[in-house]
Amino acid sequence: MNQVSTPVRERTPRTDRIEARANGLLSDCRRAFHAFGELDELAENLRILSLNAELAAGRAGDKGRAVRALTQYTRELVNRLAQIQGEMNSLRGRTFALSSTILRGLSQMSLFERACGLIDDHDHDARAKSAADHAFHDIMRMLVDTLSDMANCVGELARRAHGVEEVVSQSDSIATNIAIEAAAAGVHEKEFRTVSDTMRHYVDDLRKMIDEASDAVRRASEKGESLRRLGMDSLGELGFNG
Amino acid sequence: MKCVTLFRQDDHSWQAFGQDRDKPDNVIDTNQYMIRAGGSAILLDPGGMEVFPAMLAALTREIPVDEIKALFLSHQDPDIGSSLPLWRRVCRPDVKIYLSWLWAGFTAHFDRDATFTTIPDEGMEISLSHDVRLRFIPAHYLHSSGNFNVYDPKARILFSGDMGAALVPADRANGTMFVSDFAGHIQYMDGFHRRWLGSTRARDAWVAQVSKLDIDMLAPQHGLIFKGDDVKRFIDWIAGLEIGSGVASMNR
Ligand SMILES: [Fe+2]
Ligand SMILES: [Fe+2]
Numbered sequence: 001m002n003q004v005s006t007p008v009r010e011r012t013p014r015t016d017r018i019e020a021r022a023n024g025l026l027s028d029c030r031r032a033f034h035a036f037g038e039l040d041e042l043a044e045n046l047r048i049l050s051l052n053a054e055l056a057a058g059r060a061g062d063k064g065r066a067v068r069a070l071t072q073y074t075r076e077l078v079n080r081l082a083q084i085q086g087e088m089n090s091l092r093g094r095t096f097a098l099s100s101t102i103l104r105g106l107s108q109m110s111l112f113e114r115a116c117g118l119i120d121d122h123d124h125d126a127r128a129k130s131a132a133d134h135a136f137h138d139i140m141r142m143l144v145d146t147l148s149d150m151a152n153c154v155g156e157l158a159r160r161a162h163g164v165e166e167v168v169s170q171s172d173s174i175a176t177n178i179a180i181e182a183a184a185a186g187v188h189e190k191e192f193r194t195v196s197d198t199m200r201h202y203v204d205d206l207r208k209m210i211d212e213a214s215d216a217v218r219r220a221s222e223k224g225e226s227l228r229r230l231g232m233d234s235l236g237e238l239g240f241n242g
Numbered sequence: 243m244k245c246v247t248l249f250r251q252d253d254h255s256w257q258a259f260g261q262d263r264d265k266p267d268n269v270i271d272t273n274q275y276m277i278r279a280g281g282s283a284i285l286l287d288p289g290g291m292e293v294f295p296a297m298l299a300a301l302t303r304e305i306p307v308d309e310i311k312a313l314f315l316s317h318q319d320p321d322i323g324s325s326l327p328l329w330r331r332v333c334r335p336d337v338k339i340y341l342s343w344l345w346a347g348f349t350a351h352f353d354r355d356a357t358f359t360t361i362p363d364e365g366m367e368i369s370l371s372h373d374v375r376l377r378f379i380p381a382h383y384l385h386s387s388g389n390f391n392v393y394d395p396k397a398r399i400l401f402s403g404d405m406g407a408a409l410v411p412a413d414r415a416n417g418t419m420f421v422s423d424f425a426g427h428i429q430y431m432d433g434f435h436r437r438w439l440g441s442t443r444a445r446d447a448w449v450a451q452v453s454k455l456d457i458d459m460l461a462p463q464h465g466l467i468f469k470g471d472d473v474k475r476f477i478d479w480i481a482g483l484e485i486g487s488g489v490a491s492m493n494r
Contacts, residue, residue, distance in 0.1 A: 132298065
């Protein structure tokens with residue numbers, strides 16, 4: 001196989017500084033979405049569990065009345081998860097579109113930074129310098145705007161994560177209540193206990209998912225904010241602010 | 243990046259840009275051309291995005307970017323037009339972009355916001371100034387299936403795109419942008435034409451077509467420019483070359 005060598009490019013410090021942080025931001029966003037990747041499977045498991053629990057509650061007759069109410073409540077939580085998941089999917093699409101705009105902007109910005117470096121000599125007049133500087137500035141402004149949109153997406157992602165967290169804590173208390181009902185359910189105790197244990201298990205998985213995702217979202221929002229400030233500062237340095 | 247004037251008469255001129263010494267070795271060397279007349283300029287095959295910084299720096303030594311009224315892309319290759327979105331950031335918003343109708347949707351992958359003025363298969367003629375007209379003449383399948391040359395009858399220069407292209411090793415560059423020893427130059431264009439060109443019919447049609455034109459200089463997108471008798475030598479050489487060498491690697 002042929003190998004093509006890639007020589008070291010000229011340095012573009014202004015772009016590199018932003019690029020390094022942008023890559024960090026994009027990887028945190030990817031990590032957050034990746035963490036939520038199993039949400040649909042967990043929601044489906046929870047839905048099936050609530051169906052099985054409802055059947056068990058039916059078999060238990062009067063002794064299953066409370067459990068039946070709890071399973072209906074679980075079903076509502078599952079619907080809530082499905083809704084959050086749908087919102088998260090469209091958020092994911094938006095975020096990835098923004099990342100590609102950011103990456104394209106960065107690659108253009110580094111080329112213009114190189115051009116500005118080459119034009120900054122006595123052979124060029126002020127018009128040439130200003131054309132290149134303006135283009136660099138336009139890309140920077142576009143990046144700052146895109147980063148603001150990205151920060152909004154991260155904020156929305158944080159809200160969805162919080163929504164999942166609420167579902168988790170409510171599911172946890174449903175599991176506890178089913179366990180209490182199990183203690184008084186006589187011959188149905190074992191069946192109800194299994195439901196409660198399985199539910200706890202799912203709750204634990206969801207909690208792990210939320211911890212991982214929240215961490216990534218928090219880091220992403222910090223990086224997004226510092227990047228936006230860095231971009232604003234660079235715009236200020238270029239003297240184009242406003 | 244070097245800039246050489248090929249032709250100048252009053253405000254009508256041709257300039258070639260190329261042989262960028264700071265270009266990374268793994269990026270193929272390209273020639274970019276600028277034709278100026280009456281306060282307007284057209285850039286022929288503005289180049290890949292990798293050469294853009296050097297090209298912009300070289301070009302703005304010659305003219306302000308807002309004099310560029312049009313960009314011409316001979317075909318869809320990345321070394322021809324991947325710099326398009328960058329040029330559009332510095333050029334006037336109404337800059338025209340000429341390109342074969344075949345490639346508009348493909349080249350949009352480089353720049354989805356660009357509006358193309360598409361060239362029909364039979365080519366077209368444009369006015370650069372009141373007395374300088376340029377002809378976009380078809381060179382399809384050589385190598386690209388939607389491909390055009392640019393002929394300036396007043397300057398008697400043919401921009402031939404990848405026809406006449408040569409890959410001259412950096413240590414063999416003799417400091418000029420012109421072919422000085424045709425026989426010695428063949429080794430640098432032989433492999434390229436045998437492998438990149440595929441259609442003998444198209445080649446024959448091209449040879450017949452350009453043989454009818456008065457050409458003082460044949461300016462390719464890669465390598466050195468042919469002038470004087472070397473133009474005819476090139477046309478005769480390409481007319482007899484066996485092309486489509488890639489076919490031999492199929493059905494083995
Ligand atoms: Fe090509
Ligand atoms: Fe080419």
